[in-house]
Amino acid sequence: MEHTYQHIRFSYEDGVGHIMLNRPDTLNSFTEIMHADLRAALDFLEARNDLRGLILTGTGRGFCAGQDLSERKPLPPGEKRDLSLGLKHHYEPLVKRLKALPVPVVCFVNGVAAGAGVSLALACDLIYAVQSARFVQAFTRIGLLPDAGATYAWPRLVGWQRAMGASLFAEPVPAATAEQWGLIWRCIPDEDLDATMQSVHTRLASGATLAYAATKQALNAAADNTLGEQMALESDLQKALGLTSDYLEGMQAFAEKRAPRFTGH
Numbered sequence: 001m002e003h004t005y006q007h008i009r010f011s012y013e014d015g016v017g018h019i020m021l022n023r024p025d026t027l028n029s030f031t032e033i034m035h036a037d038l039r040a041a042l043d044f045l046e047a048r049n050d051l052r053g054l055i056l057t058g059t060g061r062g063f064c065a066g067q068d069l070s071e072r073k074p075l076p077p078g079e080k081r082d083l084s085l086g087l088k089h090h091y092e093p094l095v096k097r098l099k100a101l102p103v104p105v106v107c108f109v110n111g112v113a114a115g116a117g118v119s120l121a122l123a124c125d126l127i128y129a130v131q132s133a134r135f136v137q138a139f140t141r142i143g144l145l146p147d148a149g150a151t152y153a154w155p156r157l158v159g160w161q162r163a164m165g166a167s168l169f170a171e172p173v174p175a176a177t178a179e180q181w182g183l184i185w186r187c188i189p190d191e192d193l194d195a196t197m198q199s200v201h202t203r204l205a206s207g208a209t210l211a212y213a214a215t216k217q218a219l220n221a222a223a224d225n226t227l228g229e230q231m232a233l234e235s236d237l238q239k240a241l242g243l244t245s246d247y248l249e250g251m252q253a254f255a256e257k258r259a260p261r262f263t264g265h
Contacts, residue, residue, distance in 0.1 A: 007034035009059070010041045014205035015052035015264070017045050024060025029068035030116060035090045042097050052264060053204030053212075054101060055197060056124060057108040063133065066115025083144070091116060091148035095123040099220060102213045106200050109133045109175070109184070110193060119148035122157070125216055127184040128200075129175035130193055135183065138170045156223065157183050208246050209264035214238075 009020040019041055021028035028034075045051055058064055067086070075081060098105050107124035114136040121127050121135075129135075137146045137154075145151070146167050154163035158181040166173055179187040188196050204212075214237040222230055241247055245265045253260035 005037045005041070007031055008037040008041065010037075010044075012044070012048075014201070015048070015050045015209075016201050016204045017041065017051070017054045018201075019054065019056045021056075021058040021064055023068075024058075024062070026068060027062030027065035027112060027114075028058040028060065028117070029065040030090070031068050031071055032090075035094070038094060042094075042101070045101065046097075050264070051101075051103050052207070052209045053103045053201075054098075054105045055108065055201060055204075056105060056120075057197065058110050060111070062111035062117075063109040063113045064117025064120055065112065066117045066138070087147055091119065095119065095149045098123040102216070103209065104204060104212050104216060106204070108193060108197055109135075112136065114138050115146075116148050119146070119150045119153075122153040122183075123149060128186050128188055128196060129178060129184050130190040131175055131187055132190050133175040133187075134172040135166075135175075135178055136170060136172045137167045140168060141170050154183075157181070206262065208250065208260075208262045210244050210246055211241055214241055 109129035
């Protein structure tokens with residue numbers, strides 16, 4: 001990796017990428033540099049033929065506080081800012097790339113997630129959050145609406161009323177409540193963060209990568225497909241998986257009562 005990362009930490013091991021947002025003094029809020037760093041890291045991951053997963057988290061006491069508003073310099077009197085430009089140039093491509101990455105993307109929310117930080121977490125396939133974490137859609141406090149895919153994800157995950165209440169009044173949703181609502185997969189004790197990340201790393205690195213990818217593809221398509229379309233997709237994907245070496249290994253391991261050794265082929 002030749003790129004120098006200024007606002008993230010990035011590593012790659014066992015086919016699993018690790019991205020840590022790294023502006024702890026500002027609760028890892030987004031900057032132009034951070035967006036550039038994330039683009040470079042995703043460029044690297046998308047070019048790998050041995051990719052098996054991605055883990056995303058933050059440093060310090062917060063996951064991501066959203067956009068760093070200090071980067072938006074005051075405009076001359078009478079001028080107004082087109083906020084859609086930042087969404088189209090930065091946030092929309094980031095969310096779409098994470099969704100399109102053909103491996104599981106697992107997010108560990110290590111502290112507060114606010115604004116676009118919530119959207120970033122929801123762009124991932126699976127979310128763990130430490131017990132002290134909370135999710136805040138703070139946009140209406142400054143006269144805006146949730147964006148970067150938030151209004152798409154929230155009602156689908158937690159229902160209309162919960163999505164509306166959290167979005168209108170910017171009330172923090174604690175991690176334990178987020179788990180109850182279905183906003184996240186699991187709320188974990190703060191002290192278990194590192195061990196749980198290592199466990200997930202191992203599962204991604206040794207798991208059935210192609211089956212994970214197909215599962216992600218099918219579930220992402222389900223929201224827009226009819227039942228018939230979804231069953232046809234399942235059939236096509238299952239046919240392809242049935243021709244893989246990993247399927248043969250899985251069946252052999254089952255017959256021999258041992259753990260499978262998946263290779264991602």
